Amino acid sequence: MSISFKKPSILPGFWPAFSYTVLYLSLIVLIPLSAVFLKSVTSSWAHLWEVVTSPEVVASYKLSFGASLVAGLVSVVVGFLVAWVLVRYQFPGKALADALVDLPFALPTAVAGIALTTLYTEHGWLGRYLAPLGIKVAFTPLGVVVALTFIGLPFVVRSVQPVLADADAELEEAAASLGASRWQVFRLVIFPVVRPALLTGFALAFARALGEYGSVIFIAGNMPMKTEITPLLIVSKLEQYDYAGATAIAAVMLTASFLMLLAINALERRTRRFMVMG
Amino acid sequence: MATAAIEVPRKSEAGARAIRRDPPLVRWGLTVLALGALGAFIVLPLAAVFVQAFAKGVPAYLAAIREPDTLSAIKLSLLVAGVSVPLNVVFGVAAAWAIAKFQFKGKNVLVTLIDIPFAVSPVVSGLIFVLIFGAQGWFGEWLSDHDIRIVFAVPGIILATTFVTFPFVARELIPLMQSQGSDEEEAALTLGASGWQMFFKITLPNIRWGLLYGVVLCTARALGEFGAVSVVSGHIRGQTNTLPLHVEILYNEYNYSGAFAVASLLSVIAVITLTLKKFLEWKTKEGAK
């Protein structure tokens, strides 16, 4: 049985390492997560269906998925630009700029939320210049997008950067010597190389944005039907002692996250294959 | 004739190289755009934290940091990171060893499962431990009969933090160990090294920078986690408040400069983390060469 399960190797320690991995994974992640599904089915299916399809919850899916999608797309555009500049150009302070990209990753989300709200309300540092233009950021879906973009940006930059840095210079040079214009080279040579990395970055940013809580609740304004994100509704259900309802919504989100992860890993495998072929 | 024939390809070769050097206008335009975006999205929020932290002057800043509740929050955050990071390091090394060095069925599923905590909403990450260890949870009665506190106490905070930071070390080590292959280890074994000798003399030195990098990321996240910890903490002042929770509390007490002072402490940790990370990246590259 074990022979067909694992290819033989002269290296020791597979079984201890593998067993420990599976045990620890089960204890810390799988068993606790299964609690969500088991708790949600303590209620009747009709009730669960009613909860996960109630108008308020559906509106929150729309916001959470929609804002995550938009934030992911913005992160892709801005992230690609930042990665491009960091890889291709030399300018003073480049090392600093490069280091700062990861800040959203290391900064606690609550701090980020408070800081962003401070910036973007009507009287904030940035908000006061946007308000006369009729652009309201804080307490609108746009504010949610801003917070989620802040969270998502590093994922795109860090996915694209290494691919762009490793991209074969000779390919571009060959294309140019064959008479391709700058734009053609970008579109036909560079873009196809970074496309999988962009997709991975997008998927990571999207998945992370979907569950984000700390930074969003400060800036969202939490208006029912308009700016309530799904994780907030989970909390709201809990406060009404509706554990089954809370876990039902959580289960919907978990399933969505899991599908996203499967997609990410598939994409990463494709990227790797692409890199090997390239 | 002959000279002309040689000159043409030379010219186009130079022209082809130039394709990677964009015209100054494009170069500067894009650089300014990118830096502007970084500024608006990242530098400004950071600046806002520090400006507000020092809004009431340096003495007020120091007073906020030295307050006993702040100090106990710092201690708790360090304790939590001090337990959950080593746990995840041991797991990360074991998982990377099994996944990177061996071929077995279902490997892709295992890799995806390891990534799960990364995509779970922090709120859910906290909730699951309440469902299991809370008074109404699976083990609630047994725990309360035996006077063991998990949620609303330090163990719950450690569990939630461990869950959230679970994938970091493993995710860093798996690709690194995959790219290194196992030739060196196999050589060591053929030369008569024991399993542990091979691990400490060959594998560990090979992965040390990547490992450190994972530790740094994991620590930063462990110190900064808010949502999950908020659900399991119980918010008892001076006892179960971590640094990010303490920021929220100060903020809710209209002590804005205090809240931002503590937040700036977390930001400093973040910046130190990033500097360390840069250094380790550079070291990893050196090591790879």
Add this chain to the structure above:
Amino acid sequence: MKLTTILRYFVAAAVAGAAAFAGPVKLLNVSYDPTRELYQDINAAFAKQWKAKTGVDVEISQSHGGSSKQARSVIDGLPADVVTLGLAYDIDSIAEHARLLPANWQTRLPNNSTPYTSTIVFLVRHGNPKHVKDWDDLVRPGVAVIVPNPKSSGGARWAYLAAWGYALRKNNGDDRKAQEFVTRLYKNVPVLDSGARGSTTTFAQRGIGDVLLDWENEAFLALNELGKDKVEVVTPSVSILAEPPVAVVDKIAAKHGTAQVAKAYLEFLYSAEGQEIGARHYYRPRSPEVAARYAGRFTNVQFFTIDEVFGGWQKAQKRHFDDGGVFDQIYLKGR
């Protein structure tokens, strides 16, 4: 060395037999958001009194948060010896879902177990530029009202019910008109924070909105924090008598062996000294003597109670704030 310290911490935290440790008696008071400053003073005063009376040191820890969230934490195992929450429904929930105290808890202490009361008032910007004087001004177009989400905030539930009760009274008990009034009021709300403190920050720090609906004590605290040159308190003609109740969590206190001190702690709130401290923090005292002494602090308001108008918290909660209730419908219809 480091590892042993960590282990010791872990063990000390995991084994909760805190009362068994030699040293001071420990109490945990789980409370709602606005009472931070109040209980800081109460705890110090009570500890002094208890020490003088019994010679025993008492250490009181505080946990603050939204009232419902705190109740849920206690249900899930937060070891509160006493709870001092924003509304009776939340303590009812602890009795119902976790059976940590009897269902008749509210009869065990005087005045419905509410040692102090409060009400809902308006906080407006300096000079009252929008001329907000009473409830009717809140539904005028162009007046932005800041109030927290009643689903997560106790204070916001009192505010919602205060508005509803006012409209009922004005329209001779016409329920439909009351709903219309409250709907119009919430149309004027641009942000629903999750708690009272969040709303105050939105109003005061962020400069959003013209009126903040808030607990009376919170409004005066904000006034003192922000300065009288920034905001003013407007007291409406009619409002709800908000009764934030307190209770000993019997089962937990019994387990900790703190039942006696916990009871004394809550009784202290009713004492002259406790009432004084409450009044200083702008909670309306129950004691007539203390109330007379602090009469200058509080404007006269015509009060109605939740029992009179809504038939108690259980009914009010079910009809207005549960999922699918009137509050949800307001926002569904708004689309």
